[in-house]
Each structure stands twice: as structure tokens, then as C-alpha cells.
Amino acid sequence: MFKKSNFIERSLTGALSFIKGSIFAEGYASRIGFLQSLDPRIKAATFLLFLLQILFTKNILVLLYLYALCLMLAQVSRIDLLFFLKRTWVFIPLFSLFIAIPALFSIFTPGDPLVSFSLIGHKLTITHQGLSGAELFVTRVITSVSFVVLLSITTKHFELLKVLRIFKIPQVFVMTLGMCYRYIYLFAEIIEDTYLAIKSRVGTLVHYKRGQHLVAWNIAYLWHRSYQLNEEVYKAMLSRGYAGEPAVLTDFRFKPKDLVWFIFAAIMFTAMRKYG
Amino acid sequence: MDDIIFELKDVNFSYLGKYPALWDINITIKRGEKISVIGANGSGKSTLLHMLDGLIFPDKGIIRAFGKELREGDLNDAGFSRNFRKSVGLVFQNPDIQLFCPTVREDIIFGPLQLGASKIEIEKCLEELTAMLGITDLLDRSPHQLSIGERRKVAIATTLIIGPDVLLLDEPTAGLDPLTTRHIIDLLNLASSSGKTIITSTHDLHIVEEISDTVYVFGSDKKIAAFGSSSEILKDERLLMEHNLVHIHAHRHKDIVHVHPHQHTDHH
Numbered sequence: 001m002f003k004k005s006n007f008i009e010r011s012l013t014g015a016l017s018f019i020k021g022s023i024f025a026e027g028y029a030s031r032i033g034f035l036q037s038l039d040p041r042i043k044a045a046t047f048l049l050f051l052l053q054i055l056f057t058k059n060i061l062v063l064l065y066l067y068a069l070c071l072m073l074a075q076v077s078r079i080d081l082l083f084f085l086k087r088t089w090v091f092i093p094l095f096s097l098f099i100a101i102p103a104l105f106s107i108f109t110p111g112d113p114l115v116s117f118s119l120i121g122h123k124l125t126i127t128h129q130g131l132s133g134a135e136l137f138v139t140r141v142i143t144s145v146s147f148v149v150l151l152s153i154t155t156k157h158f159e160l161l162k163v164l165r166i167f168k169i170p171q172v173f174v175m176t177l178g179m180c181y182r183y184i185y186l187f188a189e190i191i192e193d194t195y196l197a198i199k200s201r202v203g204t205l206v207h208y209k210r211g212q213h214l215v216a217w218n219i220a221y222l223w224h225r226s227y228q229l230n231e232e233v234y235k236a237m238l239s240r241g242y243a244g245e246p247a248v249l250t251d252f253r254f255k256p257k258d259l260v261w262f263i264f265a266a267i268m269f270t271a272m273r274k275y276g
Numbered sequence: 277m278d279d280i281i282f283e284l285k286d287v288n289f290s291y292l293g294k295y296p297a298l299w300d301i302n303i304t305i306k307r308g309e310k311i312s313v314i315g316a317n318g319s320g321k322s323t324l325l326h327m328l329d330g331l332i333f334p335d336k337g338i339i340r341a342f343g344k345e346l347r348e349g350d351l352n353d354a355g356f357s358r359n360f361r362k363s364v365g366l367v368f369q370n371p372d373i374q375l376f377c378p379t380v381r382e383d384i385i386f387g388p389l390q391l392g393a394s395k396i397e398i399e400k401c402l403e404e405l406t407a408m409l410g411i412t413d414l415l416d417r418s419p420h421q422l423s424i425g426e427r428r429k430v431a432i433a434t435t436l437i438i439g440p441d442v443l444l445l446d447e448p449t450a451g452l453d454p455l456t457t458r459h460i461i462d463l464l465n466l467a468s469s470s471g472k473t474i475i476t477s478t479h480d481l482h483i484v485e486e487i488s489d490t491v492y493v494f495g496s497d498k499k500i501a502a503f504g505s506s507s508e509i510l511k512d513e514r515l516l517m518e519h520n521l522v523h524i525h526a527h528r529h530k531d532i533v534h535v536h537p538h539q540h541t542d543h544h
């Protein structure tokens with residue numbers, strides 16, 4: 001019974017630290033690997049090409065090929081594959097639930113019936129078109145999510161912000177993005193801490209109802225608290241001379257390796273546009 | 277006139293317009309002074325330091341810094357703000373707020389990088405400073421995985437590396453072991469003897485005499501309750517008691533409980 005009573009809290013903090021781990025795995029950015037050694041500008045530009053390709057293509061083979069490429073890149077960038085798969089597939093159920101699964105059925109995707117069954121008196125039919133559409137969708141999501149996660153965990157936070165600035169994204173936008181990023185981090189962190197604090201105060205023997213109550217109270221309070229903290233952190237950044245323009249230590253420098261990689265990506269992009 | 281760094285005239289400030297934090301504050305701080313701000317919890321010490329650092333601005337009254345009135349708009353000016361940030365550095369009371377980069381190294385070099393220092397210079401300062409504070413081993417760790425005392429040392433380093441003329445420190449020695457406290461005091465005195473202005477808020481009465489010539493006592497009404505030379509203030513037991521700065525120790529001699537106020541003016 002007590003196991004059950006902590007379930008909500010456990011899954012909540014679990015989910016948060018999972019998200020924290022996926023988005024903020026900064027340790028990978030300082031490892032020595034292929035993607036980490038590329039010029040961040042080139043890396044971001046080529047990843048953008050891949051993402052465009054993923055959006056345009058209707059060919060599942062192209063998507064699978066790109067996904068394989070992404071996993072390979074993760075491998076040569078010394079990223080633990082299991083970690084990477086776990087962190088990227090976690091987003092799939094979320095998307096699937098709302099888009100892919102409904103799309104399976106004939107109501108949303110009319111076409112040739114594949115299987116039919118009835119559920120609470122309604123006849124439901126999964127169509128061929130629906131199935132392949134859902135397949136395409138899931139592959140597209142997992143591939144683009146993987147590329148985005150890969151870019152963000154192999155690039156240092158401030159370098160990424162700086163690249164955005166180089167790409168002429170307005171300062172206000174980059175600054176806001178930076179704040180959001182930290183905000184989510186603080187939020188996750190506070191939840192973890194508060195959970196520990198509550199546990200130490202009331203012990204693990206929280207009654208089911210009371211546990212629920214604590215969680216409800218937490219969420220409102222925690223948003224507020226992390227918002228406040230975020231403002232304080234912003235003050236601390238100002239105090240040390242931050243003026244919205246991220247500065248980084250390493251100069252961005254093109255190396256022959258960057259050129260080779262860029263040419264490779266560009267050739268692939270054109271080939272896939274043509275034959276994909 | 278030139279050597280007046282900060283001048284606060286009848287300054288009032290409240291958070292969100294309803295939680296008063298500073299009330300009728302008048303302070304003048306000259307170049308090279310060593311100042312302590314003491315007072316009970318919630319008496320406005322941190323608020324004062326934030327104001328001196330140009331992070332918040334008076335609701336009423338004025339603050340002048342380096343002979344010029346300090347207004348919010350001025351700090352939006354890139355040139356002025358850069359100069360001001362280079363000359364004034366604040367160590368926040370809560371190191372968790374001050375440290376926001378993924379690694380200690382990135383955090384320490386954040387300030388000088390933003391302020392446009394050269395790379396060679398930054399590397400050199402980083403090496404010296406971390407050696408002095410004994411945190412070289414922590415450089416590649418995440419600040420959030422350090423002990424509280426280690427975090428505080430890193431937080432101090434992030435401000436010291438900017439090399440500001442005016443150092444504002446919000447309870448810099450809270451949670452530090454005696455030896456590290458000693459290091460910090462030595463560091464502050466070194467900085468002071470090279471002409472820097474040092475303003476520290478603290479509850480630690482036994483460091484007050486070493487790190488300050490002048491002491492301001494803040495009351496729970498957010499006003500300045502008293503100020504004077506550090507030896508004068510530290511002698512005034514009644515004043516200190518009134519502001520929660522000494523505590524009562526009870527001893528048992530044979531069968532009689534003997535109570536006397538107890539100041540932390542020296543180590544025991």
C-alpha cells in the first residue's frame with residue numbers, strides 16, 4: 001500500500017530527472033568525440049539540413065537511413081547508445097498518443113481496411129494508409145528528436161546560444177531561450193530537492209491522500225519558486241557583466257575536418273532531395 | 277570628492293512595493309575603506325549589497341556611484357554597464373544562485389569572458405586564483421555536485437577573477453571551515469592593502485574586526501541602528517544583544533546555573 005502511495009511522487013520526480021538528464025547532459029559536450037570536435041556553426045548548419053530533409057521526405061527508407069546516420073554519429077561522439085536511445089524514445093509515446101494512434105484508424109485516415117474490430121459497439125478499422133502514415137510519422141519524430149538531442153548534448157550551452165546569434169537570430173529570442181532552458185533545469189532541480197525535504201520531514205509513510213495533496217501543492221508552489229530563482233540567477237549573471245550576448249572561450253575555427261563533413265552533408269542532402 | 281565611491285541619500289526600498297527592506301538609509305563609502313554590515317536576519321543586508329551592485333534601485337532617495345547618480349537606465353547602456361560591472365563585484369549569499377554554468381571552470385571564467393578580457397589573461401588568472409583557493413581539482417566538476425563550502429569558494433572565485441575595485445561580499449564565510457575562513461580573510465586583507473574597497477555582510481563577529489574599520493548595524497526595522505569603528509561597536513554588548521548578534525550561554529557551576537551573554541569575537 002505504501003508503495004502505491006508514493007507512486008505519483010516517484011513517477012513525477014522520475015520523469016523530471018529523466019527530462020533533466022536528457023536535455024542537460026552537459027557532460028557529453030566536453031567529451032572528446034567526433035561531433036564535439038566540429039565547429040559548432042558547421043555542426044548546427046548541417047544538422048539543420050538533416051532536419052529539413054526529415055521534414056520534406058515522404059520516403060521511409062530515407063528516414064531510416066538518416067536515423068542510422070544519427071545513431072552512428074552518436075557512437076563516434078562517444079555517447080552511450082543505450083542512454084541515447086532511452087532519452088530519445090521517451091518522447092515517442094507522447095507524440096504517438098495524440099497524433100499517430102488516432103491516424104491509424106479509418107475515421108482519420110480513410111483507405112483500404114487492414115484489420116477491423118469493434119470496441120464498445122463501435123466498429124474500428126485500421127487502414128493500410130493509416131498504418132504507413134503512422135509508421136512514417138513515428139520514424140520522422142524519432143529521427144528529428146534524435147538529431148536535436150544529439151546536437152544539444154554534444155554542444156556546450158553557451159556555444160549553442162552563440163551559434164544562434166551568429167545565424168542572426170534576434171538577441172531577445174536567444175536570451176529568452178537561454179532563460180527557458182535554465183528555468184526548466186531549476187524547476188526539475190527544485191522538485192527533486194523538495195521531494196527529498198518532504199521525505200525527510202514526513203518520512204516515507206505518507207498516506208495516499210496526503211501524498212496527492214502534497215504533490216498538488218508542490219506544483220503551483222514550485223513553478224513560482226523556480227520562477228523567482230530564475231530571476232535571481234539572472235541578477236547574478238548581470239552582476240558578472242552578462243549583457244545578453246553570450247561569450248565563449250574557444251574561438252570558432254573552421255578546420256579541414258569541418259569542410260569535409262560539410263561537403264559530405266551537402267552531397268547527402270542534394271542526393272536525397274533528388275532521389276528520395 | 278573623487279574618492280567617494282558610493283553615496284546613499286535617504287534611500288528606501290521595498291520588494292514588490294510592499295515588503296520593506298531598506299528604510300531611510302544614509303551611507304557614504306570612500307575608496308579603500310573596509311566596511312562590515314551586521315544585523316539580524318531580514319534586516320536588509322543583502323538588499324543593500326544588491327543595491328550597491330546596481331541590481332536594484334531605490335524607490336525613494338538616490339544612490340550615487342563613482343560620483344554619478346545610478347539609475348536603471350544607465351546600466352542598460354553597454355559602455356557604462358561594462359565599466360560598472362568591471363569595477364564592482366558581488367559574491368551572492370547563496371552560491372547556488374551565483375553558479376549557473378555546467379562546470380566550475382566555465383563558471384569562473386564567465387565574468388571575464390563577458391567583460392571582454394583576453395584569453396591568455398583569463399587562463400593565467402584562473403590558474404592563480406584556483407590554486408590560491410585550493411579548488412583546482414574541482415574545475416571540471418559540476419557546481420551543483422559540490423559541498424556547500426566548496427560552492428562558496430567557487431562563488432568567491434567567480435567574482436574575484438573579474439578583479440573589481442569594489443568587492444561586495446554577502447556572508448562570505450558562512451559554512452566554511454576555520455582554515456578556509458582564514459584564507460578568505462587573508463585574501464580580503466590582501467585586496468584591501470592593494471587599495472580595493474571591501475564591503476562585507478556577516479553574522480560572524482569574530483571576523484568583523486579583521487575585515488573592517490567601520491561597522492554598520494542594521495536593525496529589524498530596516499534602518500541603520502548604529503555605526504562606528506569596529507572596536508567601538510564590538511564593545512557595545514547591549515547593542516549587539518538587541519540585534520540578535522550575541523547569544524546567551526548557560527553553564528552549570530556546581531548546582532547554580534550561570535548565564536552570561538557570549539560574543540563570538542574570537543575563536544574558541
Ligand SMILES: Nc1ncnc2c1ncn2[C@@H]1O[C@H](COP(=O)(O)OP(=O)(O)OP(=O)(O)O)[C@@H](O)[C@H]1O
Nearest residue numbers: 291295296297316317318319320321322323324369
Ligand atoms: N525577493 C523578495 N521578495 C520579497 N521580500 C523580500 C525578498 N527578499 C528579501 N525580502 C524581504 O526584505 C527584507 C530584507 O531582506 P534581506 O535579504 O536584505 O535581509 P538580510 O539582512 O540579508 O537577511 P539574512 O541575514 O537572513 O541574509 C526581509 O524582511 C525580507 O523578508
Ligand SMILES: [Mg+2]
Nearest residue numbers: 321322369446
Ligand atoms: Mg542576506
